[in-house]
Amino acid sequence: MSLMQIAEPNQSAQPHQHRFGLGIDLGTTRSLVAVVRSGKAQVLEANTSTDTLLPSVVYYPSTGKPLVGYDALAHLADDPKNTIVSAKRFMGRSQADIKFSHPYELSGNKDDMPAFVTAQGEVSPVEVSARILAALEQRAASALPEDSIEGAVITVPAYFDEAQRQATKDAAQAAGIKVLRLLNEPTAAAVAYGLDQATEASEKESYYLIYDLGGGTFDVSILKLTDGVFEVLATGGNSALGGDDIDRLITNWLIKQLAIDPKDVSLHDKSILAQQAKAYKQALTDSEQVDIDIVVNTQSYQGVLSRTDILTIVEPVSRRTLSVCEQVLRDAKLSSTDLDEVILVGGSTRMPAIQQVVTEFFAKQPLCRLNPDEVVALGAAQTAHQLVNGDSDNNLLLLDVTPLSLGLETMGGLVEVLIPRNTPIPVKKRQVFTTYQDGQTGMVIHVVQGERETVDNCRSLGRFELYGIPSMKAGFARIEVTFSIDANGQLTVSAQETTTKTESKIEIVPSYGLSDEQKEQLLIAGFKHAEEDKNARSLIETKVEAEREILALQSALNEFAALLSAEEQQSLADQIQLMQEVLSTNDLALIEAQQSQLKPHSDAFAARIMNQSVKTSMAGTSAQDW
Secondary structure, eight states, rough: OOOOOOOOOTTTTTTGGGOEEEEEOSSSSSSEEEEEEEEEEEEEOOOTTTOOEEEEEEESSSOOEEHHHEHHTTTTOOGGEEEEEGGGGGTTTTTGOOOSSSOOOOSSSSTTTOEETTTEEEEEHHHHHHHHHHHHHHHHHSSSSSOEEEEEEEEOOOOOOHHHHHHHHHHHTTTOOOOOOOOOOHHHHHHHGGGGHHHHHTOEEEEEEEEEEESOEEEEEEEEETTEEEEEEEEEEEOOOOOOHHHHHHHHHHHHHTOOOOOOOOOHHHHHHHHHHHHHHHTTOOOOOEEEEOOOOOOTEEEEHHHHHHHHHHHHHHHHHHHHHHHHHHHHHGGGGGGGGEEEESGGGGSSHHHHHHHHHHOOOOOOOOOOTHHHHHHHHHHHHHHHHTTTTTOOOEEEEEESSSEEEGGEEEEEEEEOOOOOOSEEEEEEEOOOTTTEEEEEEEEESSSSBGGGEEEEEEEEEOOOOOOTTTOOOOOOEEEOTTTTTEEEEEEEEEOOOOEEEEOOOSSEEEEEEEEHHHHHHHHHHHHHHHHHHHHHHHHHHHHHHHHHHHHHHHHHHGGGGGGHHHHHHHHHHHHHHTTTTTOHHHHHHHHHHHHHHHHHHHHHHHHHHHHHHHTOOGGGGG
């Protein structure tokens, strides 16, 4: 008797050839992995159905293998220096950028990503994250058929820059995981919440704000949904703001109740207080108040901590999150009344205090029907399933955006923006540039990031050189520069001379990322100095134009001086001299006035050169030839 193979609808007819894509939420405080099985996204547990969250903690003992997760967390109070928590905050950032409090000894150059000094030597944030990713991958491998995992979609905060994204990919590679795609955490949440609506035929545009407050990062994105297409209109955030900061605020409040100077509290006692603070915070999710009992330096305190107290304690954090929300709404050119839903993501949004301030700010009850701890991993799993299995039945399309403007340096130290901030990605933009001087055969391409008009006020991302430009008059060479950002947010810049096809390019992978202060400064400065920058750009552009005209006239005089009388040559030379003198004044009106004085002389000279060229080209021909 032969057996007939039966497959469920929409499932593979060959069950032994399933291919799985993992969705990994690499969180600051806790991480998890999800996968789509039997058509449904589900978070994979370790041992029990409630054991899904893996603490993002790695312990490095003096002997033995490093421990990950709960086993590592058990050593936090006794050995905080060797128990690495919140490594995500250090990813892709320089030591000079790390302003927040931490118990670790860091090594390395101030301009590079630091390493943690542990009992097992120096370990980088990338190595710590790799161990967490490897533990998640092993959890998935134990739950799925052998050799069925094709790769993973790993989520990152929307505001991670190129260095932080690259550090995440490096950690995955070190863990032996193939990265299918890096996906912004708010976008992953949109997939989890919006996938069931993607097939609905509706011409109405819907707007969603994703409020994502995790353990160590905060992100806000505004998305527009039209006919199954999710487009990120604007995004913002803070890569060093989250539940860890709330725990510290509660810890400081507890210390204050003891009337002890915080400097007199040991790291060990602070670690114990931090764990108690987190426990009290979690208890207040279901209770109006909680009894507290703490002991530090033989001093004890018993009392009550209420939701009202927490509302006041966490105000510095909630105020900063709402400030980001205001900015993102302005960027999207929307008001809070335009939003269809506000979606809460991240474990810290479980707090009634956070839910209350969000409800009051947006004047609407936020959406939280999915587990806020799991929603990002579920969305990542659905995206991974589409990438691995080519799910053509799903019409959902996602368009992420660039968090900051990208451009290159032009003459005078100006920034020419090729990709403005909040441009949907993936994206490729081209622009043609030319040479500044006669006979120029090389060019330096300086890539920058920021919202100001001058290079000095933006962040340098990288430089490369293009050689092999044909020797021509200034302005005749054509250099095509291409900025390309892939779906992971990785930037590649190339330059090509269009006649010889000589090309050079660079993948922008800076050695460190922006701190939260720098990101805020770049955005705020762009608005604050807009008028000042506009005037500065106008002055620089006018000076550059005048300097190019002087170079062109001097070149023309060397070659065609015979076309002018001695008096005309002297008159032109005098005007050039005056132009050079006023350029040093930085007086825009004076420079423009002198340009108008020089123009008749340069125009007349150009006309004679043109006439001479025409006569030369037509010499020896007759009307009949034409």
